[in-house]
Amino acid sequence: MITDVHFHASRKSEYGRHYQLALKKLNQIVDHINANYSKIDLLVDIGDLVDSDPARNTQKPLAVLDRLADIEKVHLLGNHDYGCVAPSEIDQLHALYYKMSSRYSSKIVNNDRLKLIFLDSNDISTYGATGSKKQTAVEEIAKLERAKQNNARDYNGGIGTQQLAWLKQELHESCIENHSHQRVLIFLHDALLPIGNAMLLFNSQDVLDLIASFDNCVLSVFSGHVHDFHEGQQLTRSDPIPVLTLGGIVQSPFQSYGFCDVYHHHEDPTMTTLHVHGLDFGHQIDLTYSSRYRYLGGGGVDGVEKEENLSERRLNLRIDTTTPFDDGFQFDTVIPNVVTILAILILLRSLKRYVKKKMFLCFPSYTSSFYFIPIKTLNRKKVVSNELIEKL
Numbered sequence: 001m002i003t004d005v006h007f008h009a010s011r012k013s014e015y016g017r018h019y020q021l022a023l024k025k026l027n028q029i030v031d032h033i034n035a036n037y038s039k040i041d042l043l044v045d046i047g048d049l050v051d052s053d054p055a056r057n058t059q060k061p062l063a064v065l066d067r068l069a070d071i072e073k074v075h076l077l078g079n080h081d082y083g084c085v086a087p088s089e090i091d092q093l094h095a096l097y098y099k100m101s102s103r104y105s106s107k108i109v110n111n112d113r114l115k116l117i118f119l120d121s122n123d124i125s126t127y128g129a130t131g132s133k134k135q136t137a138v139e140e141i142a143k144l145e146r147a148k149q150n151n152a153r154d155y156n157g158g159i160g161t162q163q164l165a166w167l168k169q170e171l172h173e174s175c176i177e178n179h180s181h182q183r184v185l186i187f188l189h190d191a192l193l194p195i196g197n198a199m200l201l202f203n204s205q206d207v208l209d210l211i212a213s214f215d216n217c218v219l220s221v222f223s224g225h226v227h228d229f230h231e232g233q234q235l236t237r238s239d240p241i242p243v244l245t246l247g248g249i250v251q252s253p254f255q256s257y258g259f260c261d262v263y264h265h266h267e268d269p270t271m272t273t274l275h276v277h278g279l280d281f282g283h284q285i286d287l288t289y290s291s292r293y294r295y296l297g298g299g300g301v302d303g304v305e306k307e308e309n310l311s312e313r314r315l316n317l318r319i320d321t322t323t324p325f326d327d328g329f330q331f332d333t334v335i336p337n338v339v340t341i342l343a344i345l346i347l348l349r350s351l352k353r354y355v356k357k358k359m360f361l362c363f364p365s366y367t368s369s370f371y372f373i374p375i376k377t378l379n380r381k382k383v384v385s386n387e388l389i390e391k392l
């Protein structure tokens with residue numbers, strides 16, 4: 001899984017986004033997969049492959065992904081993928097650049113044991129929809145503004161009623177009608193959690209409620225858009241379905257991507273283990289989640305009493321902060337730089353009486369450019385540690 005590459009041929013770094021590194025990092029991921037993995041079924045691009053203007057910018061990242069010759073690719077689109085696209089071109093965008101046959105779809109793999117659902121979070125949006133759906137997005141943003149919701153932003157989107165009904169049907173087929181213990185993974189660009197985040201899907205709560213009502217078989221939800229890793233709040237108190245937001249490739253000088261392995265237990269066909277691993281801004285992520293399929297019976301979710309056997313559900317998240325860097329940038333090479341800079345500063349301070357005052361005016365800009373990376377990273381480590389403490 002990759003997300004938020006934001007490739008742009010001419011943009012420089014700004015807002016912590018490293019546009020010039022995006023293609024290099026994508027190439028690294030492809031090299032890593034080609035060198036280390038003999039079998040990967042699918043690559044899922046969770047959206048924002050380009051920063052804007054797909055007519056100019058899709059060709060290069062897609063050519064990099066083509067180096068994964070034997071791996072099928074699925075592209076979800078994000079808000080940035082619609083940048084500089086005229087309303088009349090929106091309908092063609094998906095097929096033209098991403099070879100998509102429809103805006104949302106599902107795919108059954110692993111001998112009928114696993115269903116992958118790919119949602120379109122631009123369905124109701126001001127940038128990726130036209131006509132009544134665009135108007136609905138305008139009204140939705142106004143409604144969220146009145147309710148003082150943080151996600152009342154025109155770069156977010158929503159899932160329309162038709163798509164929501166389709167999702168319910170897809171979940172019903174897997175979780176109720178299918179008797180082969182089929183499990184479900186859901187992918188969408190906009191985030192569903194954490195509550196209060198500015199990047200949430202307009203109707204994230206509707207989608208969460210729907211997924212929670214099929215918690216007997218949904219294994220996990222993956223999204224992007226936020227550009228930072230979140231292991232969202234537990235979907236329900238009793239069922240800790242991982243709702244994960246992956247780190248954006250563009251949003252750091254360090255690497256981000258995720259692998260998702262699904263193990264169906266031979267000795268117990270109702271048991272499935274999910275293993276999510278990868279990097280978030282160079283930090284190693286390692287999450288395992290085991291859960292048992294629970295047959296709800298009765299042909300429907302509503303009014304059916306669920307079998308409450310949650311003792312088999314286990315969620316274990318580990319983020320390794322001791323090896324925080326990839327991308328050839330080692331922590332132990334940072335320390336001497338900082339020490340050297342401090343030594344120079346102390347030396348220059350001791351010479352203060354001998355030099356002109358204006359020389360010291362250079363210090364703030366000089367030091368901030370060197371300190372930017374380590375300070376940002378140390379802050380990141382603190383956030384991760386807090387998450388880990390909360391988990392424990």
Ligand SMILES: [Zn+2]
Nearest residue numbers: 004048078225
């Ligand atoms: Zn993005």
